[in-house]
Amino acid sequence: MESSSAKSEGAARALLKREARGLRRHVLPPVFYGAAVTLAAIAGAWVIARLMARLLGHGDAGWAELAWAAVLALLGAGFGLAQERTMLAAGETARASLRGRAFARLLALGPQDARGLGERAALVTDRIEALDGYFARWLPAALLAIIGPALVVTAATWADAKSGLALAITGALYPVSMALTGIGAAQASRRQFAQLDRLAGRFLDRMRGLPTIVLFNRQAAEAAALAETAEELRQRTMRVLRLAFLSTSAMELLAALALACIAWRHRADLGGGGDPTVGLFTLLLVPIFFAPIRAFSGAYHERLAAGGAAAALAPLLDVPAAPGLLLEAMPPRVVVTFTDVRLTYDPARPPALDGLSFRVNAGETLVLFGASGAGKSSVLRLLMGFARPDAGRIAINGQDALSLRPEELRRLSAYVGQQPHLFHATLADNIRLARPEASEAELRAAADAARVSDFADTLPQGLETLVGEGGFGLSGGQAQRVALARAFLRDAPLVLLDEPTAHLDPRTEAELIESLQRLCVGRTALIASHSPALRAAFGRSIEMAAGRIAPLGRAAGG
Amino acid sequence: MLGDLARALRLWRHRRWMLLGAALVGAVSALLGVALLALAGGAVAATLAGGAAAAFLLLRPLILLRPLARWVERMASHDALFRVQAETRIWFFRRLADRLPAGIGLRRMGELLGTLVSDIEALDGLYLRALVPAFAALAVVAAPLLLLREQPLLAAAVTLPLALALLVPMLIAPAAGRAAARAAAAQGALRHAAVEPLTGLEDILAANAERRVGAQLAAAGAGLAHAQRGIAWWTAGAGALGGLLVQAALLGALAWGLAFGAGPTAGLALLGLFLAIAAADSLGLLPRAGVALAAAAAGARRLFEAADAPPPVAEPANPAPLPVGSAIRFERVGYAWTPDGPAVLDGLDLQVPEGARIALLGASGAGKSTLAALLLKLAAPQAGRITLGGVDIATLAAAEVRERVVCLTQDARLFDDSIAANLRLAAPGAPDAALWRALDRAGIGELVRALPDQLETRCGEGGARFSGGQARRIALARVLLSPAPVVILDEPTAGLDAETEWAFLETLEEVMAGRSVLLIAHRLVGVERPHRVLRLAGGRLLPAAG
Incomplete structure (x- = not known):
């Protein structure tokens, strides 16, 4: 457990580092503008120090300097806004790039991915969003926490070497104080944080499952348990915060120390003796010195949040894309050959395919019964590239099908799964999914062939009716027809249908089989089904049991 | 907006002394910062006038006292918040348990309830991010008015910009609220763009539509980024405006000094300047308060809507005894x-x-x-x-x-x-x-x-x-x-x-x-x-x- 969490942490760090390197071009502008903010503030401090000295009866600063101070203030605000803008852009670029790759990987992993739908969706939404702060805030802040104070120390040294030294020393003490309090404590008590996370997550967990709790009549007991958890959470959090806040106080103390040192150093000038300009200038530099450090410690939690998200994303993004060949040209006719194909999803269970061999000739329809x-x-899944066999050979027109990239393999086929999904879109768009470039006439023809038009024409908006979540509810048979229309529109040489009539009553099934027959004409087709009616409607079938051709089924078909 | 927030505050009412106490500590710690710089300014002014700088002696304990006060403030406000937080959550939990299905049915309710949790979290921001900083800022703005009262013009030059900075969060809250609502909608659209293709994954793959849904997700992501930029701009703009107003107070003090500050009164100009510097700390937190205020208000509205829905099935006043059979x-x-x-x-x-x-x-x-x-x-x-x-x-x-x-x-x-x-x-x-x-x-x-x-x-x-x-x-x-x-x-x-x-x-x-x-x-x-x-x-x- 310990080593696996260390490993995932390492992977997360590696991922963040790699991305940061790739985004260098986007992370640098905020750093540049941040440094400009500091420079404008330093210049402003100098002008204001001269003005203050004038009020104390030294120097000749006047209205011109006041105007300069105003200009510098405006400039600083402008640089600040520019910094914000470039920070946002850096975060957006990072998220867009990561989201695109993570989503492509999720799609490539296909339906076999063991992660739940919610978890996969979270990977490309919440998890990616959680990385924003790392690139937008933490990275620039970490760089500026070094550059900004360095600029201030340089300016202070130019004015007065000893004041510069005082600033440099208090600045150097900051990491020490952090190690002694906040961050040091946080790292030492990572287990504590995991515990806190869990306690804090409990409320969300119970709210999401509120229906389950109510159905079991446990709402009163859960409310009491939540109150207890909240109390425990409060006590534990306060223990952690006690230290964390101490680190903020430590920084304030350091700032005060720097002020005191510099005031002491210039006590003679400030006390009414000589020219106080340098003294005032170095005093005014103290808050400017600490501002980037404060921003840094404020952004620290962004890094913690990103660590968790990166750890979740790393296993997904670190898998290299499967290599494979591209389809040279779309073959007009397809012969499918399975030779001794074996497939096991879970070693603890019997294999899904156990040495299966068969051949489907061009233009032939084979029912897997x-x-x-x-x-x-499983046969259809292999042909769709959703899974890869452990052994054996799958050939298409005599060539190894597995050497193709899965998405190239899929280009050969029109596939209708067991429970086709209707997307929240119009009927027409749902069909057009199969071939977006299809013409209106082709779409209409597909809808007619699959007899979608039969029911669509009775709807007020016809094929433009919204279906899917929150749309018009289609019956099982109607949904199946839409999926079939997709297959017609796709017009691929290989047709793969998985239980196309499973949920239908006999009359609907008979109607659908007629459409299926039309679809399979002139194409090579494999239909998985346990329906005797469907089996009878097509010429050839093989009977399968336990991942191979059933001994008695061999004679079937012809 | 204010009605919902006021009602949220009423939910916290029996902890009011604790909450108020912590906010007062916040104000005191902000005033300590003001006192620190006011004393420094005063000391300089005193030497300018040729007197002994007794104020310098007072500075030393203050330097230590201020970080301590900040620490106490943070501990007290967080402790108070965690207490009301727990109570608010359980209150909502019970209310929603009674109103559970209200027109939603059994499906996808988990997700909806999950979004309500983030609304409750936004409500937490009302105290910590809006009320406590507002208290401190108010104290900090009131101080120069008091200390510079002998020179009304100087007091006005310093206090007016600071008071304006105090108003910034209230001014941006409505627009920030609208931006936050847009961002929430964009977040929903992004989730939808991710969930739908993953739900119908087989169909997407079968249609070789990976690129198309990828582009749709990217577009939804860009939409969210655009909406978030709206919020970020309001925050950043308000922050910049707040910063400029503090600078205006500072420069106002200097300008007054240049114009009228001959001799000893120059010390007062310096005092005003120090007060403006002291205020920067507390006022700097305020722009974020505006956004937090808007988020809390939007969250409170949704929460109370859900919590006030009538229970879908009224409980009988005198329930009949449970029958023996279960047919x-x-x-x-x-x-x-x-x-x-x-x-x-x-x-x-x-x-x-x-x-x-x-x-x-x-x-x-x-x-x-x-x-x-x-x-x-x-x-x-x-x-x-x-x-x-x-x-x-x-x-x-x-x-x-x-x-x-x-x-x-x-x-x-x-x-x-x-x-x-x-x-x-x-x-x-x-x-x-x-x-x-x-x-x-x-x-x-x-x-x-x-x-x-x-x-x-x-x-x-x-x-x-x-x-x-x-x-x-x-x-x-x-x-x-x-x-x-x-x-x-x-x-x-x-x-x-x-x-x-x-x-x-x-x-x-x-x-x-x-x-x-x-x-x-x-x-x-x-x-x-x-x-x-x-x-x-x-x-x-x-x-x-x-």
Whole structure:
């Protein structure tokens, strides 16, 4: 457990580092503007120090200097806004790039991905969002926490070497104080943080599951348990904060120390003796010196948040994309050959396919017949590239199908799964998914062929009716027809259908089979089904059981 | 906006002294900062006047006192906040538990409730990010008015810009609120753009549409970034404006000094300048307060809307005693989720004698889950009635009905707790042996035995520690553990692989051992052996072949 968490932490760090290097061009502008803010503040401090000296009866600063101070203040505000703008841009670029890659990886992993839907969705939404602060705030702040104070020390040294030294020393004490209090404590008590996270997450967890709690009549007991958790959370958090706040106080103390040292150094001038300009200038530099350090400690939690998100994303992004060949040209006709194909999803369970061999000739329809769990769907999944066999050979027109990239393999096929999903869009757009460049006439023809038009024409908006979540509710048979229309529109040489009539009553099934027959004409087709009616409607079938051709089924079909 | 915030404050009312006390410490610590610089300014002014700088002596303790006061302030305000936070959360938890289904049904409610949690978190910002800094800022702005009162012009030059800075958060709150609402909508759109293709992943891959959905997600991401930029700009703009106003106060003091400050009065100009520097610290936090204020107000509005919704099913004033029998009858039941919406159930009749196993089939959206919700008193039928043991369930207490009727909902959730704790939701006092029996019946006992911590294994958030099928089986075990004589199984095998589905349904009869079972599914596998199979279509039930 310990080593695996260390490993995931290492992977997270590596991911963040790699991304930061790639984003260098975007992280530097905020640093540049941040440094400009500091420079404008230093210049402003000098002008104001001269003005103050004038009030104390030294020097000749006047209205011109006052105007300069105003200009510098405006300039500083402008640089600050520019810094903000470039920081936002850096975060946006980082998120867009990471989100794009993570999503592409999720799609490439396909339906076999063991992660739940919610977790996968969170990977490309919440997790990516949590990385924003790392690139937008933490990285520039970390660099500026060094550059900004260095600029201030240089300016102070130019005015008075000893004041510069005082600033440099208090600045150097800051990491020491941090190590002694806040960050040091945080790192020492990472377990404590995990505990806090869990306690804090409990409320969200219970709220999300409120329906479950109410159905079991446990709302009163849970409310009491939540109150207890909250109290524990408060006590533990306060223990952590006690130290964390101490680190902020330590910084304030350091600032006060710097002020005191510099005031002591210039006590003669400030006390009414000589020219107080330098003394005042170096005093005014103290808050400017500490501002970037404060920003840095304020951004520290961004790094902690990013660490968790990066640890979750690293396993996804670190997997290299599967290599493979591109499809040279779309073959007009397809012959599919399985030779001794074996596939195991879970070593603890019997294999899904156990040495399966068969051949489907061009233009032929083969029905894979058998009970649930016989391995029918696995055959289709292999041909769709959703899974890869452990052994054996799958050939398309005599060539190794597995040497193709999965997405190239899929270009050969029109596939209708067991539960086709209707997206929140119009019926027309749902069909057009299969081939977006299809013409209006082709779309209409596909809708007619799959007999979507039969029911769509009775709807007030026809094919422009919104379906899917929150849209018009289609029956199982209607949804199946939409999926079939997709297959018609796709017009691919290989047709793969998984239980196309599973949820339908006999009459609807008969209607659908007629459409299926039309779809399969002139194409090579594999249909997985346990419906006798469907099996009877097509010429050839093999019966499957336990991942292979059932002994008695061999004679079937012809 | 202010009404909702005022109501949120009223929720915190019995902690008011604690909250106020912490805010006062904040004001004191801000004033200590002012005093520090005022004394410094005063000392310089005094030397200028040729006197001895006694003020310097006072400076030393103050230098130490101020960080200490800041520490106390932070500790006190956080402690007070955590206390009210806990109470607010539990208040909402109870309110929402009573109003749970209000027009939403059983589906996707988890997500909605999850967003309410972030609203509660935004409400926390009201105190820590808005009220406490506002208190401190007010004190800091009042100080120069007091200290410079002898020179009204100087006092005005310093105080006026600072007072304006104090108003900035109030001014930007409405616009920041609108920007936050846009960002929330964009966040929803992004989630949708991620969830939909992942839900229909096979279809997306089959259509080679990876690039297209990728582009849609990227567009949604860009939309969110655009909306967030809106908030960030309001924050940054307000911050810059606040900073400039402080600079204006500082330069105002200097200008006054240049114009009128001959001799000793110059000291007052310096004092004003120091006061402006002191104010910068407290006022610098304020722009963020505006955004926090807007977020808290928006959150409070949504929260109170949800918490004020009338309970969908009124509890009877004098609940009838629970009948002995558990036979269920639906008599001409009609129901629509919205008053003007289409009827989901329309004159539905159903009889479930004790011990009957009935399969309810139907397309998604046909109203199968609605039927379950009505029986569980999560909604009340608009026509007809439902009886349990011959008594109309409208006259029974909801809690009592739910003791008799237990349901495996489609989104039954595992909590981030041990397996044992998850199971005991259904039967708090159940011994370990009973838990094992339920797990075995759900076909997951073997897997749990193989885990190092067995029953004490934590399930992770939403059961994330387990695969979808495994989590579903643990949820099933929880239902089996319940002693309720009526069991509704809403798509019990969704997410299970074919083999496990088969195995579970085959043993359904034995597992349910004489309880009444309503099996809701969109198809039968063929091994369920129900007593009757009914199909829900057009709001009514028709006999159907398996």
